Amino acid sequence: xxxxxxxxxxxxxxxxxxxxxxxxxxxxxxxxxxxxxxxxxxxxxxxxxxxxxxxxxxxxxxxxxxxxxxxxxxxxxxxxxxxxxxxxxxxxxxxxxxxxxxxxxxxxxxxxxxxxxxxxxxxxxxxxxxxxxxxxxxxxxxxxxxxxxxxxxxxxxxxxxxxxxxxxxxxxxxxxxxxxxxxxxxxxxxxxxxxxxxxxxxxxxxxxxxxxxxxxxxxxxxxxxxxxxxxxxxxxxxxxxxxxxxxxxxxxxxxxxxxxxxxxxxxxxxxxxxxxxxxxxxxxxxxxxxxx
Numbered sequence: 001x002x003x004x005x006x007x008x009x010x011x012x013x014x015x016x017x018x019x020x021x022x023x024x025x026x027x028x029x030x031x032x033x034x035x036x037x038x039x040x041x042x043x044x045x046x047x048x049x050x051x052x053x054x055x056x057x058x059x060x061x062x063x064x065x066x067x068x069x070x071x072x073x074x075x076x077x078x079x080x081x082x083x084x085x086x087x088x089x090x091x092x093x094x095x096x097x098x099x100x101x102x103x104x105x106x107x108x109x110x111x112x113x114x115x116x117x118x119x120x121x122x123x124x125x126x127x128x129x130x131x132x133x134x135x136x137x138x139x140x141x142x143x144x145x146x147x148x149x150x151x152x153x154x155x156x157x158x159x160x161x162x163x164x165x166x167x168x169x170x171x172x173x174x175x176x177x178x179x180x181x182x183x184x185x186x187x188x189x190x191x192x193x194x195x196x197x198x199x200x201x202x203x204x205x206x207x208x209x210x211x212x213x214x215x216x217x218x219x220x221x222x223x224x225x226x227x228x229x230x231x232x233x234x235x236x237x238x239x240x241x242x243x244x245x246x247x248x249x250x251x252x253x254x255x256x257x258x259x260x261x262x263x264x265x266x267x268x269x270x271x272x273x274x275x276x277x278x279x280x281x282x283x284x285x286x287x288x289x290x291x292x
Contacts, residue, residue, distance in 0.1 A: 013186035014177035021160045038157035042150025043074055049146050053210065058217060058283065060138035061128075068128045069143065076120030077150075084116015088258055089244050114234070115262045137219045137273075144226035145206045151230070152199025159191035166190030166240045182242070190241040197233035205229060214282060221277035228270030231263040238263075 024033040047070045054061055061069075086093040086104055090111060093104040125143060129136040158164045162179050166188025169176035176186035206226060209215040215222055238260045243251040251257045 014175065016162050016177050016179045021162070023161050034160045035154075035157045038153035039077070039150070042153045043070070043077070045149040045153075046143075046146035049149070050142060053142055053145065056216075060135050060142065061132075065128055065132055065134060065139075068131075069124060069139070072124035072127055073121045073143070076122075076124035077117045078112075078120070080120020080123070081112035081114070081117035084113030084119065085111045088113060088115070088262065089247065115266075118266075135219065137223070138216075141216060141219065141222035144223040145210045147226060147230075148199050148203040148206060151202065152195050155191050155195035155199060159189060159195070164191055165242060166193070167242050187242070188240040190237055193237045193240060194233070197237060198230055201233065202226065202229050217282040217284060218277040218280070219283065220273035224270045224273030224275075224277060226270070227266050228274060231266035231270060235260050235263045235267070 024031040024036075047066070050066050050070075051063065053059065054063065054066055082104065093111075096102075097104050121143065122140070125139050126136060128134065129139055162181070165179040165182045167190075168183075168185045169188045173186070173188065175189065177189055178184065178186050206222065206229075209222060209225060215225075238257045241257070241259070243257045247258050254261070
């Protein structure tokens with residue numbers, strides 16, 4: 001994708017406006033935002049894939065549990081994502097709420113946190129696991145495999161909206177582009193980097209792990225792989241992504257962006273669950289018999 005963009009403008013930087021992208025579909029009485037469609041598509045595709053996964057031997061949940069998770073996770077993504085954004089990236093939304101300003105409810109204006117969405121989904125999984133007596137860790141394994149679909153669509157929607165662009169790029173980045181609100185200098189299309197790493201790359205890792213190996217028989221291995229992989233992807237992309245304006249000083253002072261700091265616990269958790277899963281015998285393995 002990036003090579004095609006580069007070939008299209010070998011001399012002058014690519015102008016985002018020249019790509020003919022629009023922030024939504026104008027229905028006359030209402031504009032259907034691509035970001036909303038991205039969330040919907042990711043959730044629906046994830047649900048479809050989950051229903052295929054649970055038909056395989058050893059699934060830790062039935063169809064009715066998948067339906068419950070689908071419903072609860074949808075609310076978890078939206079509420080957790082918005083609360084996380086207000087808490088870590090835009091605390092002024094909480095201050096405004098105390099004074100009667102309801103901007104925190106304006107989801108259509110953007111502002112969602114991946115880390116908050118993760119917490120929201122974990123709360124949803126916890127609710128279903130406790131309600132129905134299911135294994136929390138194995139549910140996380142199955143849900144983790146479905147997440148890259150939403151990550152891919154969400155980041156592509158960010159690019160189509162011309163938002164969350166990257167840092168100013170040097171002359172050796174032929175696919176750099178000028179975004180409408182990013183100033184006159186060409187920038188890294190970091191939304192596409194995230195789509196490739198958090199979406200495509202993670203899908204290429206997790207889907208074969210589930211369908212071609214016995215990873216699902218090792219509780220924690222799939223969700224650990226997801227947590228470590230998505231954290232490394234986000235940590236890497238943050239070097240090319242422009243920090244939120246209100247957190248630029250924080251990034252300069254600490255040496256890392258807020259997004260990078262928030263990925264560190266995710267990396268640690270991913271490593272822990274991967275090592276734990278690999279050190280324990282897989283489900284269904286016969287216990288070792290001591291020699292006489």
